Amino acid sequence: MTLREIWLHLRVPFSFFLLPVFWFALSQSVNPDLGRSVLVAFILHLLLYPASNAYNSFFDKDEESIGILENPPPVDQTLHRVAWGLDVLALLLGTLVGWSFVCYLLIYGLISKAYSHDRIRLKKYPVWSWLIVSLFQGGFTYLMTLQAINDVPLEHLLTRQPLLAACLCTLNVMAMYPLTQVYQHAEDARRGDLTLSRLLGVEGTFVCALLVFACSLAGFYVYFGGRSPFYILLACILPAMIFFVAWYGRVRHDRARADFRSAMRMTVLSGIGLNVFFLTLLFLES
Numbered sequence: 070m071t072l073r074e075i076w077l078h079l080r081v082p083f084s085f086f087l088l089p090v091f092w093f094a095l096s097q098s099v100n101p102d103l104g105r106s107v108l109v110a111f112i113l114h115l116l117l118y119p120a121s122n123a124y125n126s127f128f129d130k131d132e133e134s135i136g137i138l139e140n141p142p143p144v145d146q147t148l149h150r151v152a153w154g155l156d157v158l159a160l161l162l163g164t165l166v167g168w169s170f171v172c173y174l175l176i177y178g179l180i181s182k183a184y185s186h187d188r189i190r191l192k193k194y195p196v197w198s199w200l201i202v203s204l205f206q207g208g209f210t211y212l213m214t215l216q217a218i219n220d221v222p223l224e225h226l227l228t229r230q231p232l233l234a235a236c237l238c239t240l241n242v243m244a245m246y247p248l249t250q251v252y253q254h255a256e257d258a259r260r261g262d263l264t265l266s267r268l269l270g271v272e273g274t275f276v277c278a279l280l281v282f283a284c285s286l287a288g289f290y291v292y293f294g295g296r297s298p299f300y301i302l303l304a305c306i307l308p309a310m311i312f313f314v315a316w317y318g319r320v321r322h323d324r325a326r327a328d329f330r331s332a333m334r335m336t337v338l339s340g341i342g343l344n345v346f347f348l349t350l351l352f353l354e355s
Contacts, residue, residue, distance in 0.1 A: 074142040075151055080122040084114035086340035090238050092347030094214040096354045105166055106218045112159050120155035121181035123148050128185040166217050173213035180205050195265040207242040208235030233292055240285035247274045251327045271327045275317045298350055305346035309338035
């Protein structure tokens with residue numbers, strides 16, 4: 070594989086869509102350590118997540134569109150070695166943050182490998198994969214980021230506010246995750262993976278996303294006590310909401326409109342909206 074092909078499969082830009090969890094944790098931190106915060110962000114978004122993407126690409130060997138790759142190049146053992154190398158580097162740098170963070174990195178890495186590996190392949194279990202991915206990319210990452218950048222005891226995480234925030238992060242991923250699978254039904258069927266989106270069908274995927282997102286919004290209303298941050302959130306995600314409704318309307322008339330480019334537009338609009346909101350929240354809370 071060439072360096073360009075490896076870079077494409079790392080899908081580093083996709084980390085942007087997972088960045089809101091970090092901003093949320095940072096905005097809810099009383100006295101975050103700047104050095105630790107920068108290091109945690111670097112490890113998560115430039116090492117851990119790209120390693121998971123590369124590992125997933127190696128075992129899936131996709132021939133059709135995935136993630137942010139419309140035409141994924143072929144893979145070989147080089148990508149597998151790169152994925153492991155990034156994981157090891159993440160663990161080594163994680164020791165500078167703390168052993169709790171190292172344990173988080175190790176657990177996340179093992180879960181991501183179990184998701185893709187052909188002998189385990191959590192991906193082929195629709196409900197379990199949905200719940201596990203959402204929990205680890207959402208709530209679990211939020212709690213460990215909060216702990217890492219503040220260097221607080223783990224017991225601090227088991228209080229109402231952190232747990233509620235973690236649940237909201239999990240719900241956000243639960244809402245988006247099936248939509249990222251909606252255009253991959255043929256590819257997943259070829260590999261024998263019964264993803265949640267395949268299980269629900271195209272229209273069922275949209276209904277599921279809508280219901281979970283409604284629960285997420287209700288949770289944010291409770292979390293912010295109905296105060297102004299909640300309405301700022303609504304304003305930030307309004308473009309994504311409008312696109313979702315319009316896209317769903319097109320899909321109901323033509324299932325072929327549940328395509329890669331539409332799913333990526335939905336992901337981009339949602340990612341931009343949440344990043345803008347949590348950065349605004351970070352400014353307001355500082």
